[in-house]
Amino acid sequence: MFDKEYDVIVVGAGHAGCEAAAAAANMGSKVLLVTMNLQNIAQMSCNPAMGGIAKGQIVREIDALGGYSGIISDKSAIQFKMLNKSKGPAMWSPRTQNDRMVFAEEWRLALENTPNVDFYQEMVSGLLVENNRAVGVTTSLGIKIKSKSVVLTNGTFLNGLIHIGDKNFGGGRAGERAATGITEQLLGLAFDSGRMKTGTPPRVDGRSLDYSKMILQPGDAIPEKFSYSPTKALEHQRDCHMTHTSELVHDLLREGFDRSPMFNGRIKSLGPRYCPSIEDKINRFADKNSHQLFVEPEGWRTVEVYVNGFSTSLPEDVQFKALRSVVGFENVKFFRPGYAIEYDYFPPTQLKHTLETKLVSNLYFAGQINGTTGYEEAASQGLMAGINAHQKINEKEDFILKRDEAYIGVLIDDLITKGTEEPYRMFTSRAEYRTLLRQDNADLRLTPRGYEIGLAREDRLRRMEDKLEKSEKFMQFFKDTSVLPDQINPIFESVNSAVVDQSFKMFKAFSRPNVTMDHMMSIDTVAKFVTENNLNREVLEQAEVQVKYSGYIAKEKTNADKLHRLENVKIPANFDYTKLKSLSTEARQKLTKIQPVSISQASRISGVSPSDISVLLVFLGR
Amino acid sequence: MFDKEYDVIVVGAGHAGCEAAAAAANMGSKVLLVTMNLQNIAQMSCNPAMGGIAKGQIVREIDALGGYSGIISDKSAIQFKMLNKSKGPAMWSPRTQNDRMVFAEEWRLALENTPNVDFYQEMVSGLLVENNRAVGVTTSLGIKIKSKSVVLTNGTFLNGLIHIGDKNFGGGRAGERAATGITEQLLGLAFDSGRMKTGTPPRVDGRSLDYSKMILQPGDAIPEKFSYSPTKALEHQRDCHMTHTSELVHDLLREGFDRSPMFNGRIKSLGPRYCPSIEDKINRFADKNSHQLFVEPEGWRTVEVYVNGFSTSLPEDVQFKALRSVVGFENVKFFRPGYAIEYDYFPPTQLKHTLETKLVSNLYFAGQINGTTGYEEAASQGLMAGINAHQKINEKEDFILKRDEAYIGVLIDDLITKGTEEPYRMFTSRAEYRTLLRQDNADLRLTPRGYEIGLAREDRLRRMEDKLEKSEKFMQFFKDTSVLPDQINPIFESVNSAVVDQSFKMFKAFSRPNVTMDHMMSIDTVAKFVTENNLNREVLEQAEVQVKYSGYIAKEKTNADKLHRLENVKIPANFDYTKLKSLSTEARQKLTKIQPVSISQASRISGVSPSDISVLLVFLGR
């Protein structure tokens, strides 16, 4: 039935699979996207939201490279918030609430409008492997489909097992089947696999809630958006609400602990530490007598509501009784209870930086299958796997983002270097160079790279160049222009900053704490420059960040350069660490397993100490 | 978790379940709709279309009574056609192509906006039965939910088994799980069950088709709509296309016959005779060397396409090879192959006219579970079951439609009286009084009845009364008014009808063959009457039908009245037929099994002869 050989077969149409298919196809590969149910493409399995702290940066990075997640999120958004606006710009994180149905529909239509993507609905049950190279897949109907490379993005479906209280049953997601066959085959090919778990809260009927008792959580007054492309910002938004648990709620939940699969040992795998279930929170923070809950609508028109913060796998009667004691939830009706799911993952230390597996060439893993959690983490891996699959079969260079280039770089380097024992999610704290990796400059960082490999289109590059040119010109203007004491002192006074008695460089003035672009704009010459040069909000923001954080940015750049030097010290492939007797035993084992490509990567492996690094450097003649 | 008792629990949110929930709720019952996946409500499992011959009449009847299918079909339509426009008005049948996703979404939102409907996502695995009365359901999580009545609408899910070539696997629909437990329990309660099968064609990628080689099938130039309520008619439409199979295609299909589950005995159950698979058609009509295929888009924006006429469960490689030889399909790409599904049904002779089961009171069956096929058949049964569940628990009268009142009446009477061994679908030929049961007068026939039971709202009734009053007035005008030879003779001449030489009654003129409303409107006085009385298209159509078919209509009314007389001869409940020795043995057995409520129903049981009826009439003292 599939007589031609595809360039790339992507297995699974979740966030990872969709980005992988789109990326490879847009670069020119012939792609087949195989998924279990074409009706359920790009489902948000858990909360109806994209972005947030560190994750919002990832969405912007995906967009800057030419991926779709940012555009789809904008098209399906019902609320926008820039989180952490009160902190430094490195922390600003865009987040949208999304219409779950529109999100899925827009993804489906976007992929249908991507000429090189073909679709096929079925379960993939195995891989075709020849000489340790992936050459296609087989399906549950026994169909063989040939390809030059395969990207696996099975999410939570591999031998998925759903838990609610003391019951459990197979499934990849509530109401959907689990997938079988792939893990078993990969184990036969000498891969390691493990089990992880994640959970989701109940969905409830918004008509049964009393919002008047909750705290309103509106979107930003001036909503921004994810994509650097000309998507539209929201004109109307839907509100969210906030409420909280209480001692009573906790007591009611505790009544079910003996029937909890988490506590009675039925679930053995680890769940996401930073997205814990409510029972976990009660258990771990026994002194806290209240936890916040965010009540999030699932779309523009639906009454279904997501109870963010109440993820649980307690028995459904316990979930219900406890939730009914939450303020505003006195008459709550359930659409479905929360549940936990256990699934197979493959420790990602088995991957290269390109997300290709070390054991089987032209086979890529992306998304939850690598032990991560979160749509954004999944989508970004999918994008990178799709890109690298395309590059490899066209004998082009690996596409790798460095740790100082992108959160995506940090994510993948962490995964393949350190592995993960519990679901990995991104945080700003994981990035050493987070002042460089801001949400406002993902285009400046990555669009040229996306363009270079043929993914980001020319109009993206032009828009980014225009923004760069204008913001640099504006910076230069601040550096070149002075301001008179008369003009600047009122501003300084208003922010309790020392006044000056002679003409003063604008750049220096602007650099002072609490002096903002709004202040600067009140100076005639600045306002005039802005109008004459037709500078938009993005350019102003960029210039403001560049001026006010120039010190930090410069410092991090210097640090990053040091890192690059270590990165340039390459370690040969299949390096034999046993001959280096002075390495610690742990270092020898870990280095042998991970096979880092550079001294820099070696230094990030846990258990490899600075003295081990010195041994390596000496041996490599540095 | 469900502490309160519901009035009605509806199991399954297909076409039957959705109408059942809406009807009972709108009449005032507290309803819980339980379904396996709330993401997949109101799926069109097969073709993305509503209505068609006899089915279009059913949709209008549902709408006239106050159901939702007509409104949802209008909202999600992408093309409208009035089929059989060249035949008499009894045959006119509205049909829409629909956007599959929008259809499901609008159903979901309509139900969410129905105040008395609660939702719950889970598999129902059994019924709660006390003293032969349904008092609730149990779910796969072991939750017990109490209710005063239960409507089962499990569709093709009960022990569903999907077949493609020589492979088969459990499932309720492609990509969805089967449901278990219910059949087993009902068998224990002494119900009979059987197996049926149905099939669906492959879905293909519209981008891979060459439409220039096919015949365009546009919608009607002036599209109408289903609902009598003020939904909007389409402003733009999407085209369909037509192509056909050939000897080559048939030969290619025949190559797979030995691996066909239909022919090698693996599928034993009967499929829909009038919606046969392509292999069935080739087999049964061996002399036909071509069959038509309709190429139907699945929505406004998707590229997915439905290949109407190519339903098949042959091996997927055979499907593919054969379809590629169809004109325009030379480069076809599959989204998924066609398949057949076998499922449990319950012979509907086990039901009363209200769709309540004879064995367990307050338990109703509706839809495919009763051995029918088709969305419209399912939806109308759901509506009737929902209405009757509400009536029963409120100790109100049974709501039964007679055979001369509605196709829905014919459908249900056929099912419970004759049963069905193969998937039952509606045809105009099944209705004895089809001149009465037209698509144009479903509101006149049924809205008063829907209003009476509190389902159709007052505005519906008012609109219908207005239409009735105006069309009657218009009829009266034709009866009262004469036309001069000068005015009418040119019209008569244009349709080759004998001219007249004196003033002539308009009614008689209009009654003549080929004289249309357009002709009549060319007469000044008629045009003036229309304008002055503000008569719309619907009223004109109604008056035209009433005038031109008055003879037929009167005759059918007389026949129907005769039927009513027989219907009024009631047979007492649990009548003991063994004491009537002169009945034929077959009649005695069948009458005992079916327990007809009237002589009229008895006469429709196959195997009950006119002489058996005489015996009964004599015994009942008539």
Ligand SMILES: Cc1cc2nc3c(=O)[nH]c(=O)nc-3n(C[C@H](O)[C@H](O)[C@H](O)COP(=O)(O)OP(=O)(O)OC[C@H]3O[C@@H](n4cnc5c(N)ncnc54)[C@H](O)[C@@H]3O)c2cc1C
């Ligand atoms: C219950 C639940 C709770 C979650 N909770 C959280 C949370 O608290 N916080 C958080 O950040 N994230 C959470 N997530 C995770 C988030 O949904 C995932 O990280 C993200 O969706 C992963 O994307 P993915 O593309 O890797 O896989 P998925 O989105 O799971 O998509 C996998 C796709 O692959 C398809 N597929 C799988 N196997 C096969 C096969 N063999 N053949 C064909 N198709 C196949 C599936 O049909 C599906 O389309 C949760 C997920 C679930 C299910």
Ligand SMILES: Cc1cc2nc3c(=O)[nH]c(=O)nc-3n(C[C@H](O)[C@H](O)[C@H](O)COP(=O)(O)OP(=O)(O)OC[C@H]3O[C@@H](n4cnc5c(N)ncnc54)[C@H](O)[C@@H]3O)c2cc1C
């Ligand atoms: C493969 C296929 C081919 C078909 N071909 C044709 C055709 O050629 N012509 C034609 O006219 N019709 C065809 N149909 C039939 C048409 O789809 C059905 O007649 C119609 O959908 C029946 O509606 P329903 O409401 O009875 O059931 P369905 O639409 O099947 O809906 C059943 C609902 O019940 C839910 N459910 C089932 N069991 C449980 C449970 N235990 N607990 C909770 N929820 C449950 C399911 O999730 C689903 O939502 C086909 C259907 C299928 C699947």
